[in-house]
Amino acid sequence: MKLPIAIFLSLTTATAVASQEPERNIIRISTDNTDLIFETGPNNRLYQTYLGPRLLNEEDHKNLSWHHYAGTDGAVSTRGWEAYSTSGNEDFFEPALGITHADGNMTTYLYYVSSSQEPVEGGTHTRINLKDDKYPVEVTLNYVAYPKENVIKTWTDISHHEKKPIAMWQYASAMLYFNEPEYWLTGFSSDWAREGQLSSQQLQPGKKVIDTKLGSRAAMHAEPFFEIGLDGPVREHSGEVLMGTLGWTGNFRFTFEVDNVGYLRVIPGINPYASTYELKAGETFTTPEFIFTLSCDGTGQGSRNLHDWARRYSLKDGKGQRMTLLNNWENTSFNFDQERLASLMKEAKDLGVDMFLLDDGWFGNKYPRSNDRAGLGDWEPTKEKLPGGIAALVKSADDAGVKFGIWIEPEMVNPKSELYEKHPDWAIELPNRDTYYYRHQLVLDLSNPKVQDYVFGVVDRIMTENPEVAYFKWDCNSPITNIFSPYSKDRQGQLYIDHVRGLYNILRRVKEKYPDLPMMLCAGGGGRCDYEALKYFTEFWCSDNTDPIERIYIQWGFSQFFPAKAMAAHVTSWNRNTSVKFRTDVAAMCRLGFDIGLHELSADELDYCRQAVANWNRLQPAVMDGDQYRLVSPYATNHAAIEYVDKSKEKAVLFAYNLSPRFQEKLTAVKLQGLDPQRKYLVKEINLMPGTKSGFAFDGKTFSGDYLMKVGLEVLTRRHNSSSVIELTAM
Missing domain, CATH: 2.70.98.60 (alpha-galactosidase from lactobacil brevis)
Structure with a gap:
């Protein structure tokens, strides 16, 4: 029997295809x-x-x-x-x-x-x-x-x-x-x-x-x-x-x-x-x-x-150094003037930090920023508070011998502002429903190119008029509410995406024009913490919560994904039941700053803080650029221990914390990691209060890296809310 030629060709082709091994890419x-x-x-x-x-x-x-x-x-x-x-x-x-x-x-x-x-x-x-x-x-x-x-x-x-x-x-x-x-x-x-x-x-x-x-x-x-x-x-x-x-x-x-x-x-x-x-x-x-x-x-x-x-x-400037600073927020809130700030700048110099950071409350004239209900959007210095403007503050900082940084929240607007009066259509706001305000403010519509130009202009104008400004703290306190874009009327389904892309357009322009300008990423605390934003920011603010006990947990969590260099931490008056030493030792595990009135400190406490700043600067290669080892978890124990080792294994720093030890609980030695097992290390407790000596038997002794990693150091104690900082130096 002869098959029709079409069927014959079809069958032979199928047989040939079936017999061939498919190409594997x-x-x-x-x-x-x-x-x-x-x-x-x-x-x-x-x-x-x-x-x-x-x-x-x-x-x-x-x-x-x-x-x-x-x-x-x-x-x-x-x-x-x-x-x-x-x-x-x-x-x-x-x-x-x-x-x-x-x-x-x-x-x-x-x-x-x-x-x-x-x-x-x-x-x-x-x-x-x-x-x-x-x-x-x-x-x-x-x-x-x-x-x-x-x-x-x-x-x-x-x-x-x-x-x-x-x-x-x-x-x-x-x-x-x-x-x-x-x-x-x-x-x-x-x-x-x-x-x-x-x-x-x-x-x-x-x-x-x-x-x-x-x-x-x-x-x-x-x-x-x-x-x-x-x-x-x-x-x-x-x-x-x-x-x-x-x-x-x-x-x-x-x-x-x-x-x-x-x-x-x-x-x-x-x-x-x-x-x-x-x-x-x-x-x-x-x-x-x-x-x-x-x-x-x-x-x-x-x-x-x-x-x-x-x-x-x-990370922006991921290989560069970080500045220590003194912020004024916890000390003054909105209540300051030019003379008060100049005095704080001298305190910053006395403390030994690199920079003074002026926080919220410096702007607005028709609607002065005396609380969080007004002024956002009007980025002109309040004449009553700051008659000399930013230029006078920069000069005062220079006279004091420190750099000057400033807080902004350029993506937001208070309805009680000149900006909102002139451009209500620049805010994300529903046209036909009652407006819901989060923290008395609205989010500007960054999908709008005109708004992008305006937000970029906030930074650009400050920097053009005051090129000595050394740092920006960029805040973002509100989520988007009343989701509707007056600009993108026919593309509402794209607003969430176009808004973020608009933010990136702004940040890209800032970075291109001011590539060496350090900036802190803040969002009512740690509401922004991602690696796309960190292409434009040198660090982010982990939390407004600066209680040192809480901060140990917060920093433990963020450290899973971010290096210490990307995380900002300040010493404040939160949880006065803890010592200034304990608060400072916790903040020193990140980019170190202070947000506290130095007049609150005793002479010994101030001396301690100066010493801690000097030690932090000296140990930047280990803490900021070294390998981190989370040794004792606060989630599993009543203690915490974190170690940093520089890339050469020449220097290491161990931070140990006693949170809420139970009565007579068992304590074990902390076994270090990342050291050279063949080298000897001098072990020295640092960040001690003036006039006190280390209470550890190992202080000043030398151990091999092998011993320190296999046997460890007995640094944990039963003293509540206490801390120790141990420096290890290869001999």
Whole structure:
């Protein structure tokens, strides 16, 4: 029997295709310690085949499979971990990308097109190009791997050439998969004065979501970072842990989904809440950077990975020194004048700090800033308080021998202000409902280019008229309320995103014109703490809560992801039940500052503070630029201990705190880490009150690094709210 030629050709072609091994495109993204590997499947879609410790033998990559076996209705089927899963495909779980096309179709399939790799500063940039086969939609997955720091950052570019705009209702920065017996999530909750609080839970089948919908002061209730224990609950010194953070100063969302067979997918990105994004043909939507490290030695090593990466590649002036300062807020609040400030500048010099920082309350004339109900937006010095303006303050600081810094909150406006009277349409405010005020203020609409020019002009005018200004504390006290943009009337679904992008436009202009200007990122405390913002700021304010006991917990939480150099801490009068020494020792673990009336201090206390400032400056290479080791957790004990070791292992500093020891509780030695085991170290207690001597038997003695790491030092005591600072010097 002869077959019709068309059928014959069809069968022979099918046989030939079936007999051929599909082309395998294997893409490897590597650090010195981690491999992230993708492969195209027979359907030419891209799948994650591996994320874990670096594979030593390249030929082993070929043994990885693009699919995983999963039980379905009692049968065995295959499932692929698609690198950037999309809505409407055969996967039944949370996608990374959701699009409604111009014709109303809500499905997208992405197929592999090409990939490339090129060197960038500190690492390698991998681009993977994907494309839908039915619609002109293109997606580029970007990965930059930093080998030495064991950090990978990833983001996604989305574009299209459909005839009309497409509506994107999901647009994650990345998608990562894991297959482990169990998963333990450590999240970081927050509120005013309670930032960076750790809590852990085991992830169960279904979705766990951490997100925020606040718009501007976005991290007020949840921090944009997390940890996942992959072999049990997260541990400090051992175990496999994924540590991830999103570089986005607005609404974010982390989705953790354990599916029906126990696989975990992690999806970080912008929160699409009230943010369906209309993408026009030819435009590219770029997601925020997701930065992660995979540590096989617990969160301690993961933190050191991120700290090194941040100082080298992300934090503004990450390799530079930091200034100590005296702030006036806790001392004067809004009640000061030019003479009072000049006197405080002399106190700053006497204290030995580098700078005097003028906080809130210096501006407004028609509506003077005498409380938080008026003046925001009117950035002219109050003539009654400051007849000489900023120029006179700069001169007074120079005469005193210190630098001058100033507080601003340029993204906000009080309704009781000249700015609001002139430009009510510049504020985010509903046109047809009663206005809700958070802290008596409104958020300016940064999606409006005119508002961007105005906010940039606040900094530019101060710096143009007073180029000696050495520092800005940039605050942001309100989340977005009354969500409506008078400027973007037909694009309300894009306001949350366009607002943050407007902020970045402003900060980019400031950095380009004033590249060496240090700035503190503040948002009613720690309401902003992400690595995109920190490209423009040298540090962030962890919390308005400066109670030293609370600060130990707050700084412990933030230190999981940020180096000490990025964290600002001040000595204040909060919790007067603790000593000035205890308060100062806690603040000295970060960028050290003071916000206290020096007249409150005794002569001995003032001498102590001067000594502590001098020691902090001397030990900057260890505390600001060294490796951090969290040795004793306040979450697990009534004590805390943190150590810093400089990169040469020549110098180390141990901070030890006794919080609320129980009666006659057992005390154990603190075993140090990161020292050279072959070298000898002189151990000396510093930051002692004048006239007192160390109460430790080891003070002034020499020990090997090996001994200090294996046996340790007995530095913890049963004295409530007490502290010790131990300096170690290699001999």
